Amino acid sequence: MTTKYPNLTAAQESLFLTLAGRALDSRLPRPFLGDVTSDRTISELEYDPSVFRILSTDLRDPRNKVFELAVRAKRLDEIVRRFVARQPEAVVLDLGAGLDNRMHRIGTPSDVDWYDVDFPEVVALRQQVLPQPANAHPVGVDLRTDHRWLDEVPSDRPAVIVADGLVPFLSQTDLVMLLGRLTRHFPCGELAFNGYTPLAVWAIKHLRIAGSLDVEAAVNPGFFNPYEPERWGVGLRLVEEIAIARAPEVADLPPVTRLVHRVAGRISPVSRLVATVVLRYRFPRGNGGGER
Numbered sequence: 001m002t003t004k005y006p007n008l009t010a011a012q013e014s015l016f017l018t019l020a021g022r023a024l025d026s027r028l029p030r031p032f033l034g035d036v037t038s039d040r041t042i043s044e045l046e047y048d049p050s051v052f053r054i055l056s057t058d059l060r061d062p063r064n065k066v067f068e069l070a071v072r073a074k075r076l077d078e079i080v081r082r083f084v085a086r087q088p089e090a091v092v093l094d095l096g097a098g099l100d101n102r103m104h105r106i107g108t109p110s111d112v113d114w115y116d117v118d119f120p121e122v123v124a125l126r127q128q129v130l131p132q133p134a135n136a137h138p139v140g141v142d143l144r145t146d147h148r149w150l151d152e153v154p155s156d157r158p159a160v161i162v163a164d165g166l167v168p169f170l171s172q173t174d175l176v177m178l179l180g181r182l183t184r185h186f187p188c189g190e191l192a193f194n195g196y197t198p199l200a201v202w203a204i205k206h207l208r209i210a211g212s213l214d215v216e217a218a219v220n221p222g223f224f225n226p227y228e229p230e231r232w233g234v235g236l237r238l239v240e241e242i243a244i245a246r247a248p249e250v251a252d253l254p255p256v257t258r259l260v261h262r263v264a265g266r267i268s269p270v271s272r273l274v275a276t277v278v279l280r281y282r283f284p285r286g287n288g289g290g291e292r
């Protein structure tokens with residue numbers, strides 16, 4: 001049997017976990033996100049989502065399986081949508097974009113320049129399966145080692161930078177260096193990503209929730225306190241911690257998980273343990289430290 005996608009490393013293959021989560025969400029009677037393009041993409045590539053135990057187990061209600069993946073994507077979409085509505089000349093960077101079609105999902109205005117950044121193999125696949133409008137700029141690089149790509153990105157416009165699912169794959173040094181380069185590049189902007197607590201990283205490695213993924217690919221230690229990135233010396237100021245445990249979509253979960261999220265959502269530290277958080281930071285140019 002021939003596969004419709006190339007051999008990918010564990011970090012690259014993780015894109016199918018988030019893609020499958022959005023695809024399965026779109027098949028629910030009342031989807032949280034409703035991204036039918038992700039379903040079409042994964043079907044076109046004939047990828048079998050059951051390799052991810054977290055998505056395939058019969059022990060969990062389908063809503064529980066996709067809730068976090070779908071709702072965190074939805075919150076990140078909202079952050080980008082609001083930013084480009086306020087700043088129509090903005091630049092958007094989606095770091096570790098995988099096969100996500102966020103640009104189309106949010107109905108991006110044509111004046112916005114959008115950069116989907118991922119490994120060259122992944123970007124090549126994106127170009128095969130997702131439409132590429134004129135203001136889309138796919139960038140195929142290893143974010144740990146390739147620094148020149150930013151030279152091609154306008155540095156005189158505000159930027160909104162999102163990273164959905166990328167953080168575990170960057171060492172702390174690589175992550176801080178990358179963020180420093182980004183916050184120095186743009187005059188100002190916002191950065192938003194889903195956070196990973198040390199417990200979440202431990203779970204990825206030891207509970208093998210992502211099934212076939214090589215757990216060694218998760219190298220970031222994670223952090224618990226959403227203010228911690230303010231101490232990385234890259235000019236970030238926390239604007240908002242969005243706890244998915246408190247999301248309005250919790251109302252559509254089955255009774256037991258709804259109750260668990262509602263109870264956990266009352267106490268911030270506990271809400272971070274029960275479900276992911278989306279963190280939004282603001283930065284002005286010039287505050288960043290680290291090397292270029």
Ligand SMILES: C[S@@+](CC[C@H](N)C(=O)[O-])C[C@H]1O[C@@H](n2cnc3c(N)ncnc32)[C@H](O)[C@@H]1O
Pocket residue numbers: 011012013014015016017018019095096097098099100117118119122141142143144163164165166169170
């Ligand atoms: C969990 S997936 C998320 C993909 C996408 N954001 C989504 O929500 O579907 C993580 C992505 O980060 C990318 N990635 C990990 N390390 C990277 C690196 N060093 N440089 C570029 N991309 C990287 C992987 O290739 C993968 O596409």
